[in-house]
Amino acid sequence: MITITGATGELGKRIVQQLLLQVDPAQLGILTRSPAKAAALAEKGVTVHQGDYDYPEALLQAFRGSDVLMFISNTDIGRRKEQHDRVVAAATEAKVGRIVYTSFVQYDPESRLAKSHADTESVIRASGLPHTFLRNNFYGEPYLVEIELAMKSGFYRTPTDSDAGVSFTTRDDIARAAAAVLVGDHHTGKVYELTGPENTTPTTFAEIAGELSGKTVLHQQTTWEELRADYVERGMAEEWLGLSVMLEQMIASGKLGRVSNDIELLTGKPGKSFREYAKEQLG
Secondary structure (H helix, E strand, O other): OEEEOOOOOHHHHHHHHHHHOOOOHHHEEEEEOOHHHHHHHHHHOOEEEEOOOOOHHHHHHHHOOOOEEEEOOOOOHHHHHHHHHHHHHHHHHHOOOOEEEEEEOOOOOOOHHHHHHHHHHHHHHHHOOOEEEEEEOOEOHHHHHHHHHHHHHOEEEEOOOOOOOEOOEOHHHHHHHHHHHHHOOOOOOOEEEEOOOOOEOHHHHHHHHHHHHOOOOEEEEOOHHHHHHHHHHHOOOHHHHHHHHHHHHHHHOOOEOOOOOHHHHHHOOOOOOHHHHHHHHHO
16 A cells, blocks of 8 residues: 555645556555545545644554555645654554655755755654655746746846756656655665756746747846845735745755756656746746
């Protein structure tokens, strides 16, 4: 039995779709807050459990009998430790065969985001359970709005230097890699860095926007104060401002640009570059 947490989320549902191409639905179990969203999966024979990371009993029930657990990290950094600890504790008590955890590229152990994932990796290792870590880079999907804004204004505005960037990946590529790890052998103890095939810099952003708009788009380097003001002008909610600035600071470090070919090694097909993805979605 393969069990997937967060299975009706944006990544989880893609992983389930990939798995249904490879295994019998009866061999899949999912954990979701909203079983109604999984009605079609239940009709196919997938076992649906209601629950989330705040309910240990629901976790334990869902995990019992699992040969592999696809543990998708939560999105609330502030509550990540307590919730993730519950997941690992339940997996340990249920004696799952292996945990596959969606972590983050370890570019800087002092980063709040990276550290929260590193802490979960440590808890999983300490549990003694067999495990595989998928260290994912940023998804490119949320950054399409930056391309759209640059197409309209003729400028891509960011404090990030022209040669610093990030090797964006996509949820679809992560899902393909995750499915390969879930059904395959010889992945125990392995760590995979799941990135896109190209480092996307502010210069690249401007080039993509220019190619899509048919006009010249330039990278305009701003200050961090100006970036925050831009976010406010867009109507970004106050609670998201700090996180959004932090993510851009991580990109500005230049340490997220490292490219790995692990997606291709796992799936036999290279990941999609942000340039390809943006043109596919906006072209």
